[in-house]
Amino acid sequence: MSEQPTDGPSERDQGLRTALPPEGFEHVRTWTLDTTAELSRLRRELSAETGGDPSRLDPVGERMLLIASELATNALLHGIPPTIVTLSRSGSLLLLDVADHDVRGTPAIAGERAVGMGGFGLRIARRLSQDVGWYADTTTKHVWAVLEAQTA
Secondary structure, three states: OOOOOOOOHHHHOEEOOEOOOOOOOEEEEEEEEOOHHHHHHHHHHHHHHOOOEOOEOOHHHHHHHHHHHHHHHHHHHHOOOOEEEEEEEEOOEEEEEEEEOOOOOOOEEOOOOOOOOOOOHHHHHHHHOOEEEEEEOOOOEEEEEEEEOOOO
């Protein structure tokens, strides 16, 4: 029995869990991005906001910046601007929420793809965070991730 060819990578992709983020987080800071050129500012300010030195990040800080960069890049490239990145905290947990205005788009975790086809930002977020999900309201789509903060 021969396998039918697929129309493209989307047929091998997996959906991201639809869920509201956990409750009880306090807002720390919000960034509004219109272009990918603003990602370096986001990374620098996000690192400073969590007390990190951008040149010497701990493993949690590195994961947080990578997840924020990947999710914000996805929103900027595939969503409808502006992209809004929000950092919140609850005790030792950090919540990153990345929103855009494409409420019809559904985030998908890339399946097996050839090198260069992209689509791995959500896979990275899922692997590096404690929890990840997405939801949409009437005007905004949110993709969020929770990470355990470094404790002193």
